[in-house]
Amino acid sequence: GESVGLHLPTLSVQEGDNSIINCAYSNSASDYFIWYKQESGKGPQFIIDIRSNMDKRQGQRVTVLLNKTVKHLSLQIAATQPGDSAVYFCAVMNYGGSQGNLIFGKGTKLSVKP
């Protein structure tokens, strides 16, 4: 089955700096990847996704990079703001077989210092 891990459980950055959150996955057949943001007391909120036929995708202040060779996924947040403080999860999905569901990593808690 799939396993998803994050490199760092916590990350602290200065307001205005760029943040990079990393994630590794185990199944080379994984083909859809999502980043979620979870604020305290709330459910996870979709940020950005990427499919395996791409290696980069950009949103508003966020970029997701996918390196299939080393099975690594990263989320970059530009000009980090206090409102970005939250726990960030990567999630991986395999189509086909018995696993048509999202497998979540354990999360990285991002703290933004003013």
Place this chain on the structure above:
Amino acid sequence: NAGVTQTPKFQVLKTGQSMTLQCAQDMNHNSMYWYRQDPGMGLRLIYYSASEGTTDKGEVPNGYNVSRLNKREFSLRLESAAPSQTSVYFCASSEGQGASGYTFGSGTRLTVV
């Protein structure tokens, strides 16, 4: 507002008691899911329903049952609660199994004493 609604938001149970967590979505999604979230463990799938009329076990189904009541509603039942089931429970939905990202509810914080 459109989305996923979970009730209750908080619940305290005694060991051995039963309860049902309710979930409803108004986005006409086909697939619905129940996850539990524990500190340091991320989100783990308990049960899911790929479409109305079907349910399947996820990663951690023991001690739980589910009912897909109709397209909108997917409930999670604890027949005999145990302290190990203390957790935050999230319901989610998606257009279809394996489709784009899930929409999550705001969670139910359950404590079993």
